[in-house]
Amino acid sequence: xxxxxxxxxxxxxxxxxxxxxxxxxxxxxxxxxxxxxxxxxxxxxxxxxxxxxxxxxxxxxxxxxxxxxxxxxxxxxxxxxxxxxxxxxxxxxxxxxxxxxxxxxxxxxxxxxxxxxxxxxxxxxxxxxxxxxxxxxxxxxxxxxxxxxxxxxxxxxxxxxxxxxxxxxxxxxxxxxxxxxxxxxxxxxxxxxxxxxxxxxxxxxxxxxxxxxxxxxxxxxxxxxxxxxxxxxxxxxxxxxxxxxxxxxxxxxxxxxxxxxxxxxxxxxxxxxxxxxxxxxxxxxxxxxxxxxxxxxxxxxxxxxxxxxxxxxxxxxxxxxxxxxxxxxxxxxxxxxxxxxxxxxxxxxxxxxxxxxxxxxxxxxxxxxxxxxxxxxxxxxxxxxxxxxxxxxxxxxxxxxxxxxxxxxxxxxxxxxxxxxxxxxxxxxxxxxxxxxxxxxxxxxxxxxxxxxxxxxxxxxxxxxxxxxxxxxxxxxxxxxxxxxxxxxxxxxxxxxxxxxxxxxxxxxxxxxxxxxxxxxxxxxxxxxxxxxxxxxxxxxxxxxxxxxxxxxxxxxxxxxxxxxxxxxxxxxxxxxxxxxxxxxxxxxxxxxxxxxxxxxxxxxxxxxxxxxxxxxxxxxxxxxxxxxxxxxxxxxxxxxxxxxxxxxxxxxxxxxxxxxxxxxxxxxxxxxxxxxxxxxxxxxxxxxxxxxxxxxxxxxxxxxxxxxxxxxxxxxxxxxxxxxxxxxxxxxxxxxxxxxxxxxxxxxxxxxxxxxxxxxxxxxxxxxxxxxxxxxxxxxxxxxxxxxxxxxxxxxxxxxxxxxxxxxxxxxxxxxxxxxxxxxxxxxxxxxxxxxxxxxxxxxxxxxxxxxxxxxxxxxxxx
Numbered sequence: 001x002x003x004x005x006x007x008x009x010x011x012x013x014x015x016x017x018x019x020x021x022x023x024x025x026x027x028x029x030x031x032x033x034x035x036x037x038x039x040x041x042x043x044x045x046x047x048x049x050x051x052x053x054x055x056x057x058x059x060x061x062x063x064x065x066x067x068x069x070x071x072x073x074x075x076x077x078x079x080x081x082x083x084x085x086x087x088x089x090x091x092x093x094x095x096x097x098x099x100x101x102x103x104x105x106x107x108x109x110x111x112x113x114x115x116x117x118x119x120x121x122x123x124x125x126x127x128x129x130x131x132x133x134x135x136x137x138x139x140x141x142x143x144x145x146x147x148x149x150x151x152x153x154x155x156x157x158x159x160x161x162x163x164x165x166x167x168x169x170x171x172x173x174x175x176x177x178x179x180x181x182x183x184x185x186x187x188x189x190x191x192x193x194x195x196x197x198x199x200x201x202x203x204x205x206x207x208x209x210x211x212x213x214x215x216x217x218x219x220x221x222x223x224x225x226x227x228x229x230x231x232x233x234x235x236x237x238x239x240x241x242x243x244x245x246x247x248x249x250x251x252x253x254x255x256x257x258x259x260x261x262x263x264x265x266x267x268x269x270x271x272x273x274x275x276x277x278x279x280x281x282x283x284x285x286x287x288x289x290x291x292x293x294x295x296x297x298x299x300x301x302x303x304x305x306x307x308x309x310x311x312x313x314x315x316x317x318x319x320x321x322x323x324x325x326x327x328x329x330x331x332x333x334x335x336x337x338x339x340x341x342x343x344x345x346x347x348x349x350x351x352x353x354x355x356x357x358x359x360x361x362x363x364x365x366x367x368x369x370x371x372x373x374x375x376x377x378x379x380x381x382x383x384x385x386x387x388x389x390x391x392x393x394x395x396x397x398x399x400x401x402x403x404x405x406x407x408x409x410x411x412x413x414x415x416x417x418x419x420x421x422x423x424x425x426x427x428x429x430x431x432x433x434x435x436x437x438x439x440x441x442x443x444x445x446x447x448x449x450x451x452x453x454x455x456x457x458x459x460x461x462x463x464x465x466x467x468x469x470x471x472x473x474x475x476x477x478x479x480x481x482x483x484x485x486x487x488x489x490x491x492x493x494x495x496x497x498x499x500x501x502x503x504x505x506x507x508x509x510x511x512x513x514x515x516x517x518x519x520x521x522x523x524x525x526x527x528x529x530x531x532x533x534x535x536x537x538x539x540x541x542x543x544x545x546x547x548x549x550x551x552x553x554x555x556x557x558x559x560x561x562x563x564x565x566x567x568x569x570x571x572x573x574x575x576x577x578x579x580x581x582x583x584x585x586x587x588x589x590x591x592x593x594x595x596x597x598x599x600x601x602x603x604x605x606x607x608x609x610x611x612x613x614x615x616x617x618x619x620x621x622x623x624x625x626x627x628x629x630x631x632x633x634x635x636x637x638x639x640x641x642x643x644x645x646x647x648x649x650x651x652x653x654x655x656x657x658x659x660x661x662x663x664x665x666x667x668x669x670x671x672x673x674x675x676x677x678x679x680x681x682x683x684x685x686x687x688x689x690x691x692x693x694x695x696x697x698x699x700x701x702x703x704x705x706x707x708x709x710x711x712x713x714x715x716x717x718x719x720x721x722x723x724x725x726x727x728x729x730x731x732x733x734x735x736x737x738x739x740x741x742x743x744x745x746x747x748x749x750x751x752x753x754x755x756x757x758x759x760x761x762x763x764x765x766x767x768x769x770x771x772x773x774x775x776x777x778x779x780x781x782x783x784x785x786x787x788x789x790x791x792x793x794x795x796x797x798x799x800x801x802x803x804x805x806x807x808x809x810x811x812x813x814x815x816x817x818x819x820x821x822x823x824x825x826x827x828x829x830x831x832x833x834x835x836x837x838x839x840x841x842x843x844x845x846x847x848x849x850x851x852x853x854x855x856x857x858x859x860x861x862x863x864x
Contacts, residue, residue: 008452009123009133010034010102011109011390014043015438016139016425018090019064020445022097024137028449033131034103041094041103044143045086050164050187050375051174052194053083056215056331057436058275060228061246062086064093064438065236072229079274080217104129111391112136114420119461121421124391134461135452138387139425139445142432142506145385147378147497151182153357161357163376164191174373176200180362182354183377184210186330191377193335196344203369204339205362207349208327208490209319211300215331216274236439243511243558244280245436252559254581255283255292267299279325284559287325287509288484288551297324307336313346326489328433382492382506384408384428394419395464404428407495407504409474411465411529412519414444420464423448429477431515433493433507440512447519451527460532469529472543479547480554481505483833514554518542541741545792546820552582552831553745553822565751569660569758572751573630579824582831583638590641593685597677599670601657606674607633608685609644609651615686617650618693618850620723621678623707625698625824627747627755628659628667639697639827639839647843649850650687652678656703663761664771671703672710679717691850693783695723695842697826698747698795699755702728705773705802708782719783721849723842725826726790727799730774731756731766735797742794747823749794774802779809786814786845788838790821816841 010020013036025032038046045053055062059076074089081089094100104125111124121136146165154161162172164187178201181192188204189212196202228235238247255263263283270277278296285292301318308314317336338344352366361371384404392400395418403416410416413430414423425444426432432440455463481487481494486509490496494503508515521540522528528540542550564572586592591610596603610617622640624631633655644651654674657666679689694711696704701724708722742749760766769776787803789796796817803815818825818837829835848854 004033004129004131006031006033006131006133008032008135008137009112009121009131010137010139011386012036012043012139012141012425013038013041013094013103013105014045014090014139014141015064016141016441016445017043018093018097018099019066019441020137020139020425020448021099021102022066023445023449024452025102026097028453030452032102033133034099035107035109035125036103036105037108039106040091041100042087042090043141045083045090048165048167048187049083049169050167050191050377052190053164053187054190054215054217055081055086056186056275057246059085059220060225060235061239061436062438063089064442065232066442068232070096071232075225076220078217079220080215109390111393112422113391113393114395114422116395119420134421136422137425137448138384138423138427140384140386142382142384142426143380145381145389147381149376149378150499151354151357151362156359157357157361157374158359159361159372159374161374161376163378164188165380172373174198177372178370179203179373179375180205180369180371181375181377182349182362183379184208185377185379186328187379188377189330189332189335191375193333193338196338196341200343202344203347203371204344205347205349205354206316207353208322209317210327210330211297211319211324212330212332212335213278213300214272214274215333216272217333239436240439240443240516241513241557241560242280243513244276244434245439245512246275246280248275248277249281250558250560251281251284251286253283254285254289255295256285256289257581258283263295264299267296271299271303275331276329279329284555287486290323290485293323293325293485300324304336309340313339316346316348322489322491323485326485326493327491328493379492379497381498381501382495384424387424392419392422394422405502407502408506409470409477409504411470411473412447412515412522413508414448415463415465415470415530417465417467417470420462423451428506429474429508431508431510431512434509435512435515443516443519447523450523451530454527455532458532462533463527464531465529466531466536469539469543472539473529476543476545476547476550477505477508480509480551483548483551483831484509510551510554511558513557514550517557541792544820545745545822546832546834548832548834549745549792549820549822549825552828555831563748564746565748565754569629572627576626576630577632577635579827580635580638582828584642584829586638586641587645590645592637592641597654597674599657599673601662601666601670604657604670605633605655606677607637607640607653607655609641609653610686611645611648613648615650616683616688617648617686618691618720618846619650619652619678619682619687619689620644620647620846620850621652621654621675621692621694623656623671623694623696623700623703624653625696625700625726625827626658627752628699628702628759629755630658631699635827638829642829642839643842646839647846647850649846650682650685652682652687659761660758664759664765664768667699667759668703668706668710668770671707672714675707675711675717689717691720691852691854692717693721693723693846693850694719695725696727697725698823699728699759701725702773705729706770708785709769709773709776712781720854721784721786721846722782723786723788723846724799724802725788725838725842726793726795726823727787727802728752728756728795729772729802730798731760731772733774733798733801735801737797738794741792741796744794745792745822747794752794774798774805779806779811782806782809782811784812784849786816786842788841789815789817790823790825791817791819792821793823795823814845
């Protein structure tokens with residue numbers, strides 16, 4: 001065959017391939033050659049024609065959104081569409097947009113080699129054809145390669161063996177047959193519940209029980225469809241900004257915040273609600289908090305036991321050993337009732353594993369079973385299994401299979417270093433595992449198409465992700481996975497279902513909003529992380545962030561949390577207080593006592609945290625953060641108690657007056673009052689008044705820094721040290737970090753400005769050294785200082801500038817920057833494990849300065 005020259009080659013004719021062909025050819029005017037191994041369009045819905053095949057996302061969501069007329073004209077019949085209807089829909093899309101003429105069906109790509117001299121992909125196919133293209137688009141899908149049969153002896157079986165993903169188009173006669181089904185994942189459940197009424201005997205081989213919830217399918221009424229069509233713009237926007245990519249009610253509470261009775265009521269509502277609501281709409285902490293997850297798992301187990309009559313069978317069907325949702329959530333329609341039928345039996349393939357397929361049926365370690373038909377519902381080589389078989393070779397002869405030797409990965413799920421102009425639609429480490437696929441596909445294709453348009457508009461010939469970007473994104477994906485429960489299961493999410501496949505997260509487990517935010521930042525920064533004709537761009541800020549912090553931010557997005565900069569004062573206060581739910585438990589062996597201290601505004605509470613050690617103890621007066629307008633003693637219980645325990649010190653946390661009700665200098669005056677109270681009274685609580693340090697976080701660090709200045713100038717109390725965690729020190733600062741991280745996360749430059757204005761009251765105070773310590777004319781003779789900054793924080797640079805100024809003034813100063821961390825990390829110990837690094841830094845710094853020997857030396861110096 002002659003060579004064909006085009007702008008883009010696209011592989012696949014499912015949702016991904018069809019939309020990519022439409023977008024690049026019809027909307028962007030590029031020449032396109034698309035290939036599909038099947039005889040027609042449909043992708044996974046062409047191949048998977050097994051009994052009961054059905055989507056578990058609602059049909060109104062599991063469909064394209066790019067064309068309003070298409071949304072209106074296609075009338076879905078059921079709430080959850082079956083395979084024939086989805087296939088018909090995709091065939092309709094192919095015809096409506098005249099896509100078939102760009103396809104060569106029944107054609108497999110056998111090679112794709114990058115010609116660096118020509119800067120083209122040379123694509124070979126099994127019909128002998130060669131296509132030369134600027135761009136190679138992998139739209140083959142994540143479920144296009146079925147998992148190979150693990151069991152020897154299949155060729156000896158005298159009956160029929162069929163894999164669900166290669167079910168014959170003319171069906172398999174099961175009526176009156178003895179049938180075995182191996183596998184009880186999503187596919188197996190659908191097959192089992194569908195064929196049970198047809199067969200003479202049904203034997204199910206189950207290795208792992210699944211947390212299946214009712215699908216809730218039924219016909220879609222005309223009224224529902226018309227209402228959906230009218231509301232599609234809102235539904236699509238809401239879907240794209242929701243955890244699962246569907247407009248489900250948002251989970252905004254922790255499971256641990258409700259009583260057992262309240263949780264039962266919530267689970268009752270969503271268990272029968274259908275789709276992913278049980279996971280996405282009940283409680284936000286199900287996918288990362290083991291205790292919260294167990295409440296949902298126990299609920300589902302109880303419901304299974306209620307529905308299966310035989311107690312032994314019920315226990316076998318009850319999932320154990322993995323968290324709910326850590327394997328892909330499965331859905332059913334009277335699946336559990338199927339096992340109440342007299343001709344259905346369940347074999348525990350974990351305790352009596354399958355050894356082989358025999359002439360007559362299946363042999364386990366316990367016995368041999370005879371069958372007429374064996375159905376393999378054993379799943380897929382999920383990810384880029386199809387692409388791995390296409391002989392892809394990139395720059396300098398590097399094979400894609402070698403590039404992925406340690407696991408499939410791709411920058412934002414779309415691109416790999418060393419493979420210019422090759423893009424994946426919903427590729428490895430994208431968000432597809434937790435993102436309704438059709439709209440995820442649209443987002444992915446639109447990103448790729450826009451990048452191609454950008455390269456053309458700017459005269460670039462190649463777009464290739466940098467090695468640094470691919471590596472860092474891979475790290476983020478792994479870090480995110482580690483703070484979730486997904487690695488706690490043997491699951492295709494982690495690549496576990498294929499023997500020999502490296503264990504690595506195949507998806508970014510944040511949900512749709514965070515993934516879309518990362519992609520949006522890449523795009524708005526003119527493709528950060530990409531190299532265009534060798535011009536490499538820096539990484540986007542969103543992947544410089546520690547993975548645990550990324551997951552936390554994703555959780556806030558999934559809940560629909562209002563950004564603090566868009567919130568009222570009361571909303572800011574309430575929002576900051578919710579951080580308490582994201583902390584580790586308060587150490588139980590630390591004693592907590594409240595008492596009062598006098599201020600100019602009246603008596604206020606001071607809270608003492610005493611570790612279980614003998615005194616007298618060194619003392620740390622620690623000021624809470626909250627932008628001078630928010631925060632509380634309760635919010636800082638965990639960090640203060642943890643610091644007391646770690647350092648072996650008495651930590652004193654004073655409640656101070658908040659702005660705007662009490663503007664500057666109320667908060668710093670209260671701070672000074674608390675320090676004086678501690679110096680005069682702390683001995684009565686087991687503290688040593690000769691060993692007092694002051695510290696704080698954020699606004700509290702500002703107060704601590706100013707307190708160090710005032711105690712020097714006002715004659716005491718004498719301080720052994722000052723600890724400043726992410727301190728705002730200069731309200732007039734115009735630093736690089738304030739610009740680079742103007743939008744945060746957590747705190748934005750705009751929000752910081754509002755808080756400062758509330759605190760200062762009178763703008764004339766903006767340069768007062770009692771409000772902004774960086775403006776102090778003299779920083780000498782201050783106590784030794786620790787300044788801790790977070791890399792991804794608008795306040796980073798002014799904190800580090802202040803540390804340099806202290807050093808220049810002769811103050812012994814340690815400045816520690818924690819890369820990848822964000823503002824407020826200190827109070828997020830339960831969500832960001834690296835918060836412990838702040839505690840470690842404080843303890844390491846203060847321990848020698850607050851030692852008993854240091855206290856004695858200080859006492860001698862005072863007497864002298």
